Amino acid sequence: MAPSDGGGYNLYMAPSDRVTVTFRLFAIYRERVGQECIEATLEPGATVANALQHLGEIHPSTLSLMPMTMVAVNQEYSERDHILEPNDEIALIPPVSGGWA
Amino acid sequence: MGTQKILITEEPLDAASVTALVKSNTNGGVVTFEGTTRDETGGRTVVRLEYEAYPEMAEKTFQQIFDEVLEQWSVTDVAVAHRIGRLELGEASLIVAVAAPHRAEAFTIAMYVVDRIKQIVPIWKKEFFEDGSVWVGSAGATS
Numbered sequence: 133m134a135p136s137d138g139g140g141y142n143l144y145m146a147p148s149d150r151v152t153v154t155f156r157l158f159a160i161y162r163e164r165v166g167q168e169c170i171e172a173t174l175e176p177g178a179t180v181a182n183a184l185q186h187l188g189e190i191h192p193s194t195l196s197l198m199p200m201t202m203v204a205v206n207q208e209y210s211e212r213d214h215i216l217e218p219n220d221e222i223a224l225i226p227p228v229s230g231g232w233a
Numbered sequence: 234m235g236t237q238k239i240l241i242t243e244e245p246l247d248a249a250s251v252t253a254l255v256k257s258n259t260n261g262g263v264v265t266f267e268g269t270t271r272d273e274t275g276g277r278t279v280v281r282l283e284y285e286a287y288p289e290m291a292e293k294t295f296q297q298i299f300d301e302v303l304e305q306w307s308v309t310d311v312a313v314a315h316r317i318g319r320l321e322l323g324e325a326s327l328i329v330a331v332a333a334p335h336r337a338e339a340f341t342i343a344m345y346v347v348d349r350i351k352q353i354v355p356i357w358k359k360e361f362f363e364d365g366s367v368w369v370g371s372a373g374a375t376s
Contacts, residue, residue: 159357
């Protein structure tokens with residue numbers, strides 16, 4: 133993450149503090165959104181939960197899928213409170229076996 | 234040294250060639266599981282299927298399963314092949330081959346690998362019916 137208080141260049145520094153991530157969408161997510169990839173810019177310190185909320189605001193058709201969804205960050209399953217880094221790849225993974233027994 | 238082999242492909246799968254990957258003189262048993270596409274689900278007639286993978290993560294999670302097998306059974310001769318794309322009825326979607334010194338281990342590990350694939354490998358199946366379609370879980374046709 134870029135330094136936020138370099139002093140005097142806040143107008144320049146502030147945008148770079150934001151976290152740009154890429155969503156990868158598969159199966160039912162891909163079909164509902166109509167895209168395989170979406171870029172999003174989130175607030176510094178954003179979590180997986182924040183990212184999902186952001187996606188749900190842009191594409192409300194995904195909201196009903198989210199409670200059953202696993203999330204992978206950079207191809208590792210991650211919890212909802214995981215804090216995102218710039219350029220993270222967030223994949224939404226609907227249940228791969230019809231449920232998580 | 235064993236064989237750990239992962240194949241994700243749109244081409245038809247061949248159980249014999251996946252099995253051949255894990256055979257060796259040090260092993261007394263080979264178990265090969267072949268999951269095939271079924272013509273019926275929940276009383277509805279399936280007419281065809283499509284499989285979709287998150288390829289990079291699928292490779293990682295297959296490798297994770299191999300690591301789990303190594304840790305629990307010290308067995309390294311495991312190969313998996315998963316088909317993606319469009320499949321017709323009766324075609325193989327998943328092949329798992331496990332070779333181990335003794336048959337009991339080979340059976341146990343094969344079951345373990347198929348179960349774990351269904352739990353953690355990000356591959357999805359879309360079933361097409363005469364009047365619609367639905368996304369469901371991964372390939373292993375274990376039931």
